[in-house]
Amino acid sequence: MTEFNFEPKIVAFLCNWCTYTGADLAGTSRIQYPPNVRIVRLMCSGSVDPTYVLKPLLDGADGVLIGGCHPGDCHYQSGNYKARRRIIALKEILKAVGFDEERVWLRWISASEGARFAETVTQMTEELRKKGPNPMRREWAV
């Protein structure tokens, strides 16, 4: 793949109850969004271990999206509050070690927000296209 027709790859970790269902709604509502996202369904954004986010980034994914229920709406009461702190810590660490932390997005998207899911993926794809490929993409020594 040349830089000219670079298409960003996004790995998305979506919670079963809100964001994944939102993505499903975007599909059933036939809302168009870029095919750049690979979705992994998890039971809760609170079950996203930082390692899940780091592994694709170090292997060359251009961005990672974590999607969960809006604060107050977590199916397990507090998973998304814990995810929030965990992802904030992760992004601070990435920033501190010289990695572009803007490649990691955390978004609250409910089951009824199919349009918001599509917008988020569109926006993220655009932002990553501007950034260009993740420098780790060709870095064999990580």
Place this chain on the structure above:
Amino acid sequence: METVIPVENGDTLAALRGFLRLLLEREVVEALLLPVETSAGAITPALVTDPALLDAANPLAPVMGVNAAPLVGAVSVREPRGRIGALLRPCELRALVELVKLQQASMDDLVTIGMDCLGTYDVTDYMAMRADGGVDLAAFLAGAQDGLPQPREGYAFRDACSMCENICPDGADIALELFGADLATGLPLTVRDELAERLGMSPAQAANGRRAAVVRKAVELRTAERDARLTQMQRRLAQEGIEGVLAACIRCHNCMVACPICYCKTCLFRSPVFEHEPAQYMRWASRKGACRLPPDTMLFHLTRLNHMVLSCVGCGMCTSACPAELPVARIFRAVGQQVQAVFEYVPGRSVEEPLPLVTFKEDEWSSVGEE
């Protein structure tokens, strides 16, 4: 209660041993966990129940081979356990506080004996120094009267010690206060009142009362040194990235083993998650043209940063343990400073303060995720 252990013939170590013996004889504790000198001259932590064997105790030796906090965890984590006194340096005390919060140690039935830390050498340097004319403990301790003792010529303190500003044993039940004291005549200490009573101690003032001023100056010097070294590391990380700074890592996992806080019984990186099919390696190599083996070296370090950095007390055992002599602890402190500030968390400060990642407030960072 503030008091002083009298020192005879300038032998500070003998006076300290006498005090420790008293703790066992008066049955304040049943055992002491503290650094002991073996007949071969190595300093190792030991759990001592026989007062006579305290003749080999040597907590003042300026060497740190292990952080003893996990050992305190091993002897305290569940009942039945002994009533134990643990003699710890400030970084060991702080690591212990973190382990208590991680449910890997318990302060119940534990008497913590903290001590001002004058700086430590790596084991290799300490043993080399012993062979090279011996370690002059009296001269080393004398250096604490006016400030920070200097390392012997031709030797350096451990990197973590040279930039450590947490040199006092805050929160210990018994605190040995070496800074500012003429240790050839007396060893000042602060003892919790009920313990002092059981030990039959009476209050006494340190003769010169200079500790506060000496500590203030020492902390200032060390803070400046810390800032200089961490700023340099932050600059390196920004320029080279962590993959540049840690490029020479050989993935021995020593940093993980030496870390007092890294406690998982089954580490992800030693689990079958990282055992792959032969074909998987070929896929990785084909995708990037080559893949480093073993793979996932940066994933290992970044995951460790995520797991440990909020609790990192800066003891520097990771750097001491690194065969590639990588500045692991400097990275952890440099990154830790930034991340800990975000959560207003100071590792090792208090067992009451919850770990940042096991607690939350509903009304915090409310704009995050809503963009």
